[in-house]
Amino acid sequence: MSTPSAETEDRLDVCDPVAVARALIACPSVTPEEGGALDLLERVLDRLGFSVTRLTFSEPGTAEVDNLVASLGTGAPHLLFAGHTDVVPPGDSRTWRHPPFSGEIDDGFLYGRGAVDMKGGVAAFVAAIARLKAADRLPVGTITLVITGDEEGPGINGTQKALAWCADKGFAFDGALVGEPTCVARLGDMAKIGRRGSLSGTIRVQGRQGHAAYPHRALNPMAAVAPIARTLAEDPLDEGTSDFQPSNLELVSIDTDNSAFNVIPGACEIRFNVRFNTIWSSDTLKAELLRRIEDATPDGISTQVEWERPSEPFVTESGALADAMSEAISQVVGARPELSTSGGTSDARYVRAYCPVVEFGLVGDTMHQIDERVPLADLEGLTEIYGRFTSLVLAGGGGAAGT
Known part of the structure; x- marks a missing residue:
């Protein structure tokens, strides 16, 4: 037709x-x-x-x-x-x-x-x-x-x-x-x-690039990835409400843009999406996630989060x-x-x-x-x-x- x-x-x-x-x-x-x-x-x-x-x-x-x-x-x-x-x-x-x-x-x-x-x-x-x-x-x-x-x-x-x-x-x-x-x-x-609402974010984990044989001259951001990913993906956000199922956060990407085996990456990005119920607003959810990220980040590593368009x-x-x-x-x-x-x-x-x-x-x-x-x-x-x-x-x- x-x-x-x-x-x-x-x-x-x-x-x-x-x-x-x-x-x-x-x-x-x-x-x-x-x-x-x-x-x-x-x-x-x-x-x-x-x-x-x-x-x-x-x-x-x-x-x-x-x-x-x-x-x-x-x-x-x-x-x-x-x-x-x-x-x-x-x-x-x-x-x-x-x-x-x-x-x-x-x-x-x-x-x-x-x-x-x-x-x-x-x-x-x-x-x-x-x-x-x-x-x-x-x-x-x-x-x-x-x-x-x-x-x-x-x-x-x-x-x-x-x-x-x-x-x-x-x-x-x-x-x-x-x-x-x-x-x-x-x-x-x-x-x-x-x-449910939707909130997406990209966490930039910043370290210092260096040679894999000389780790003392670098600061590997991957040291922060595991604890941050764990606290985001494994710790429940809530138990749901009478109208809504529990909120869930899903990790969708972890990327260093690094193809070399002998290079410690200088930064890593973690991308995630949350589907959340009325226990949270996008603002209160952001505050909770920032707290978890900060608590899980080792000393010397810095993080910055860029939020995508949220819906309530x-x-x-x-x-x-x-x-x-x-x-x-x-x-x-x-x-x-x-x-x-x-x-x-x-x-x-x-x-x-x-x-x-x-x-x-x-x-x-x-x-x-x-x-x-x-x-x-x-x-x-x-x-x-x-x-x-x-x-x-x-x-x-x-x-x-x-x-």
């Missing part, structure tokens, strides 16, 4: 999530390239009566990123759907059962990069709104989509800036749905009501928004989901600064993998869930999206 033409889009059944997902998958939108996905989405949403704005953001040293904001309706309650059309690289396309941007259907599955993460979710939400509108069953209120092309990239020129733009324009969201994959084994088994943990307390999602899922699959805070970070970390947020999407077992694929039945089920959730939130008034 090639990138959809304007003529093909005119015939696109926007009430069919499979058709919309196939059209989106056909757009090679490997981050940060737009690849035609937002162009297609803009035209589809325009057909549905949305007011669409395209936003391009950039920063020095980063790629320009295209984003889309689209709104339908007026007044409160105001529901936000946040998602992305950028995808990770497909790898060697020859290893795929079907070409990664073909959108092929085979044995009840839709194949393609982004089928799960998360063009399938975007397609399901668009189809859900299209069905409600076609049946004249859209409750009073406003629906806004914020779709970025930077979720799989650095996350600098995407959702965070688009939401700030919305705030400057006076958008007041009552609740939000992020359509990332959340389910584990079957559609409807898990929704996310929070996420959050949880959306049980309330009408989570209840609406649980009820919508139950109506479609016959069981209520586990409300979880597991997994990594998502753009919900930006959304939570503006309104309560829940996350719900497809089963994520093939995301970022070769032969990424989604059952056609799950796309249909997700569309039904999104439609019922939207109706419950909008029909409930402003309080329906509160905590």
Whole structure:
């Protein structure tokens, strides 16, 4: 399947999530390239009566990123759907059962990069709104989509800036749905009501370079690496909370950039990432890690830590928004989901600064993998869930999206 033409889009059944997902998958939108996905989405949403704005953001040293904001309706309650059309690289396309941007259907599955993460979710939400509108069953209120092309990239020129733009324009969201994959084994088994925070750091351990045969003339920084690594990796940070699993720190790299056997390195870098719960803030966590590093560093060795962009943990307390999602899922699959805070970070970390947020999407077992694929039945089920959730939130008034 090639990138959809304007003529093909005119015939696109926007009430069919499979058709919309196939059209989106056909757009090679490997981050940060737009690849035609937002162009297609803009035209589809325009057909549905949305007011669409395209936003391009950039920063020095980063790629320009295209984003889309689209709104339908007026007044409160105001529901936000946040998602992305950028995808990770497909790898060697020859290893795929079907070409990664073909959108092929085979044995009840839709194949393609982004089928799960998360063009399938975007397609399901668009189809859900299209069905409600076609049946004249859209409750009073406003629906806004914020779709970025930077979720799989650095996350600098995407959702965070688009939401700030919305705030400057006076958008007041009552609740939000992020359509990332959340389910584990079957559609409807898990929704996310929070996420752990993330903090990365690089420790530069400074010694003095020298000849391996004359160690007294050098100061080997490797003497500090083992105790620092041990205290970071082995000493627990906490035991978790009722909402969150224990925080965990993972060492991801130890590097001296030294290929010679007869040279004592002058410095070493230790890189790590922490996923942390609400026992910590990024500031208190930094202070604790600096204390541990200092206590473990031998005399004569110096250390310096450079921190990467932190994200704070959050949880959306049980309330009408989570209840609406649980009820919508139950109506479609016959069981209520586990409300979880597991997994990594998502753009919900930006959304939570503006309104309560829940996350719900497809089963994520093939995301970022070769032969990424989604059952056609799950796309249909997700569309039904999104439609019922939207109706419950909008029909409930402003309080329906509160905590």
